[in-house]
Structures are given as structure tokens and as C-alpha cells.
Amino acid sequence: MGLFQPDTEIFRHRDALREDYQPEEIIGRDQELQQYISALQPVINGDQPANVFLYGKAGVGKTACTRYLLSELKADATEYGVDLTTVRTNCEDLNTSYQVAIQLINELRPPDDQLKPTGYPRRQVNEWLWEELDAIGGTVVIVLDEVDHIEDDSLLYQIPRARANGNLEESKVGIVGISNDFKFRESLSSKVQSSLCEKEIQFPAYDANELRAILRRRAEVAFYDDVVPTEVIAKCAAFGAKDAGDARQSLDLLMEAGDVAVERGVERITEAHVDEARASLERSRIVDGVAGLTQQGHLVLYALVMLHEEGETPTRARAIQDRYEIVCDRAAADSLVPRRMRDHLNELAMLGIASRVERNKGEVGGRYYEYSLDTNPDLLLEALDETVDVVGVTEAIENRLDRSA
Structure with missing residues (x-):
């Protein structure tokens, strides 16, 4: 018998608790989803996409809702004969419009035709971006996650106006900007606010009831039956609600508690496992944050x-x-x-x-x-x-x- 064996007691599908897991249903965001659907409706009509700005603290569902709705939008666009392309980039390590433009070009180009991070005139980079976008044709939705990391807003001004300014002829482009910073909008110039923030959707923190519902649904996928008692779900949700209504923190805590149970060789997760998991996560968060x-x-x-x-x-x-x-x-x-x-x-x-x-x-x-x-x-x-x-x-x-x- 080998050193590693499949887990048959605690986890059925551990990845269901990870950040990149896409649930089949979005819980606790009915109002926000309806606003989002209305903002994306022009795509199905074959019209110019609206520019949408989402803001709220980390872990409140902005990215999950975006992945979910864009997946639905692409399926519906195919059914109705709409030519739709979505491009997503995370701006966490991109501080300037120049860097974002390079990243977008590389997202659109094949692996053997990538640009280097630096060394090109800004005007040339912008022209390459227009060329790549126009080559796609149809409707293009660009998602800029953590858009608040961009310190200048020139690209945020130029992309929404690219078609009107004659830079694009074959493509209709819209931006979805996602930000954890409530004050980022205020830092934008008025001309950018009027375009990037054409449609605004604020995502409030989850309350304890919403977090319990999210955890319960994920737990049904992630764990075997009868592994996660109600009090464990409630405790993980309470911690998340206390820490700014962050579903990501609650899910991480539940996953870590499951890992503790696996290490202990038990068949059920207990509140004591949650306490131990929280202490471990807190230590890791601080060490990583300070580092x-x-x-x-x-x-x-x-x-x-x-x-x-x-x-x-x-x-x-x-x-x-x-x-x-x-x-x-x-x-x-x-x-x-x-x-x-x-x-x-x-x-x-x-x-x-x-x-x-x-x-x-x-x-x-x-x-x-x-x-x-x-x-x-x-x-x-x-x-x-x-x-x-x-x-x-x-x-x-x-x-x-x-x-x-």
C-alpha cells in the first residue's frame, strides 16, 4: 500500500471550497445579479456593451458573479448568433495603463507572439491593442479585476471611446471594472467616471444568514454526507460575518477545519477543529501580510x-x-x-x-x-x-x- 490514498471520510471534492470554483448557483446576490443582467443586456441585442463598474470589499461575490454571468452570457450569445469574446486580466501587479495594454495584447495573441513587458513606444502599444481588438470583431467584453491598482486612467478613458475616436471599426468593446476600493471611483477624472462608471453596482458585505447559505451549499459538494454539522457551518459563517462579511474567509476557514479533521483521522468536523483552523489561518495571514x-x-x-x-x-x-x-x-x-x-x-x-x-x-x-x-x-x-x-x-x-x- 502506498503512502498516499484517496480520502474517503471527509472531503468528496475539496476544490469546491477554493476561490476559483464556480458554483452552479449564486447565493445572496439576487439584486446585484439583476442589475448586472440589465447592464449586460445590450450585448444580446447586438448593441455596444455598457461599461460596468463593480465595487465592494474582498470576498463579497464580485468576481464570482462576473464569471457566472459571463458564462451565461456567452452561452446565450451563441444561441442568438451574437459574436461575443470575453477577455479577463487581473491588474494586481499592473500599475500603469501601459502595462495593462501589454497584458491585454498578450491575452489576445498566440503564445509564440507575445510582447515583452517594456521597451515599446506607448503609442505603438495602443495601436497594437486596437489591431488585436479589431481583428476579433463582434462584441468584446474586457474584465479588469482589481482595476484600482492602475495608477493612471488613460486606458480607462481610451477603450470606451475607441470606436467613437475611429480606433476600432469591426469591434464593439465594453469594460467591466472590479474594485475592492470604494474610493477608487473618486480618484478617477470626471471624463473617465462618465464612461467607465456608466453602470455602477455596489456589492455589500454578506450577513451571517447569507454566509450560512453559501457555506451549506458548498459543503454539500465539498464533503461527504454528515461530515459538517450545522454548528460548524454557523461558526464559520459567524467568523466571516464578523470579519467584514467575507465569504472567502468563511470558505477558507471551513476548508482548513476539514484539513484539521483529516489530520486527526476523525469522521466529522467539530467546532474545536474550526477554532484550531482559525488560529492557523490567522498566523498564516499575518506572516504573509507582513512578509x-x-x-x-x-x-x-x-x-x-x-x-x-x-x-x-x-x-x-x-x-x-x-x-x-x-x-x-x-x-x-x-x-x-x-x-x-x-x-x-x-x-x-x-x-x-x-x-x-x-x-x-x-x-x-x-x-x-x-x-x-x-x-x-x-x-x-x-x-x-x-x-x-x-x-x-x-x-x-x-x-x-x-x-x-
């Missing part, structure tokens, strides 16, 4: 941890700036100006390591943000061990390290 930060991000985070341990949080950015400059001095590193330091604070908030709350003190105090730690400080100090060694510790940090030793 992805720059040196300056580490220094900003350590300054916030110090203030947290001293009972000085929530606090404004200027107080964190003062402590951060001390930390930089001890690390022999140049400190950033306040605006750039705040960018790192906002990144920590986006990662869920810190929280940011807006305060409004009226005409006297004005509006400002307060920041606080939103993660287990023991795990953060463990992940920041090199920074702690270089900067040194305060009395409060030393006490924390002694307690966790």
Missing part, C-alpha cells in the same frame, strides 16, 4: 504596535508619525514624509492588520482618521522579529514578549 510589506511598511507597523502596547491607540496619523520617526532613527533608515507614511498605514488597514476609522469633530475639530491595531500583537511581533532586533524594544514591548515567551 509582503517593504522595510518602511515594517517600521510603520512596528511604530503602531508600540503605541498599541502603551495604550495609546486608537490614534491619529500624526502621533504615529512621531513614533515612526523615532523607529526610523533607531533603524538608521530615512523616514518618509507624512503623506507617504499614511499610505503605508492605509495599506495595513487594507490588509486587515490595522483598522482605520473616520472621525468628524465638526467645525472645530474637522474630519480625520484614527488608526488602531486589528491583529494579535504576539503574532505581529513574531513576524517582525528582524525589525524588533534592529530597532530594539520599549518597556511595553518587552513585557509583551516576556508574557508570550
Whole structure:
């Protein structure tokens, strides 16, 4: 008998809990789906596609709804004789319109005719993009996931107007922009807002009931019968609802709890397995999040941890700036100006390591943000061990390290 054998006790189809799994039915998004269907209706009519902008926090169904509806749209387009092509690219590692254009061209070209990441005049790249899109013909829907990572909006302006400007003759192109950043729309120029955000759909956080329904349906596919009791579904959903209504977190937690049950050699998942899984995922999230930060991000985070341990949080950015400059001095590193330091604070908030709350003190105090730690400080100090060694510790940090030793 070999070392590896098929699982016949817990998982029937573990991949049903993964992010890239496409369920046959979308749960908890009836209103959003109806808005989305209305926005995509012109495609079936043979008209110019509407440009659709979806926004909401991570894990609230934007990408899943997009995959589901575009799959349905392609099937219906074939039935009604509509020539439809969909192109999807993730902009997470693409900071400029130039990089996005290169990526789109490579998505449309065969593998043996790919462009290099750099080295071409911008105008030439745009002309190549129009050529590739026009060569397709018919209707083209371009999905730009995590579109908020694009720092300039020139391509977001040009694609919706390509046909009107004479750059396209054979193709009708529409954009679906997906963003986790509610404020991204405000950063766009007014001319881009009027085109890219032609149709807007906001995806709110899931509540606990919706998360329970999603988990129950996925569990029916992922696990064997009677493996996941109701209380386990409820606990995973509660954690997800507490953490910003994120279905992805709930599904990851359920999958990790299943892995714990497999390791234990038991036949059912218990609430204790969920607790153990949550601790493991939290540690991994923090380690991965901190590892992805720059040196300056580490220094900003350590300054916030110090203030947290001293009972000085929530606090404004200027107080964190003062402590951060001390930390930089001890690390022999140049400190950033306040605006750039705040960018790192906002990144920590986006990662869920810190929280940011807006305060409004009226005409006297004005509006400002307060920041606080939103993660287990023991795990953060463990992940920041090199920074702690270089900067040194305060009395409060030393006490924390002694307690966790």
C-alpha cells in the first residue's frame, strides 16, 4: 500500500471550497445579479456593451458573479448568433495603463507572439491593442479585476471611446471594472467616471444568514454526507460575518477545519477543529501580510504596535508619525514624509492588520482618521522579529514578549 490514498471520510471534492470554483448557483446576490443582467443586456441585442463598474470589499461575490454571468452570457450569445469574446486580466501587479495594454495584447495573441513587458513606444502599444481588438470583431467584453491598482486612467478613458475616436471599426468593446476600493471611483477624472462608471453596482458585505447559505451549499459538494454539522457551518459563517462579511474567509476557514479533521483521522468536523483552523489561518495571514510589506511598511507597523502596547491607540496619523520617526532613527533608515507614511498605514488597514476609522469633530475639530491595531500583537511581533532586533524594544514591548515567551 502506498503512502498516499484517496480520502474517503471527509472531503468528496475539496476544490469546491477554493476561490476559483464556480458554483452552479449564486447565493445572496439576487439584486446585484439583476442589475448586472440589465447592464449586460445590450450585448444580446447586438448593441455596444455598457461599461460596468463593480465595487465592494474582498470576498463579497464580485468576481464570482462576473464569471457566472459571463458564462451565461456567452452561452446565450451563441444561441442568438451574437459574436461575443470575453477577455479577463487581473491588474494586481499592473500599475500603469501601459502595462495593462501589454497584458491585454498578450491575452489576445498566440503564445509564440507575445510582447515583452517594456521597451515599446506607448503609442505603438495602443495601436497594437486596437489591431488585436479589431481583428476579433463582434462584441468584446474586457474584465479588469482589481482595476484600482492602475495608477493612471488613460486606458480607462481610451477603450470606451475607441470606436467613437475611429480606433476600432469591426469591434464593439465594453469594460467591466472590479474594485475592492470604494474610493477608487473618486480618484478617477470626471471624463473617465462618465464612461467607465456608466453602470455602477455596489456589492455589500454578506450577513451571517447569507454566509450560512453559501457555506451549506458548498459543503454539500465539498464533503461527504454528515461530515459538517450545522454548528460548524454557523461558526464559520459567524467568523466571516464578523470579519467584514467575507465569504472567502468563511470558505477558507471551513476548508482548513476539514484539513484539521483529516489530520486527526476523525469522521466529522467539530467546532474545536474550526477554532484550531482559525488560529492557523490567522498566523498564516499575518506572516504573509507582513512578509509582503517593504522595510518602511515594517517600521510603520512596528511604530503602531508600540503605541498599541502603551495604550495609546486608537490614534491619529500624526502621533504615529512621531513614533515612526523615532523607529526610523533607531533603524538608521530615512523616514518618509507624512503623506507617504499614511499610505503605508492605509495599506495595513487594507490588509486587515490595522483598522482605520473616520472621525468628524465638526467645525472645530474637522474630519480625520484614527488608526488602531486589528491583529494579535504576539503574532505581529513574531513576524517582525528582524525589525524588533534592529530597532530594539520599549518597556511595553518587552513585557509583551516576556508574557508570550
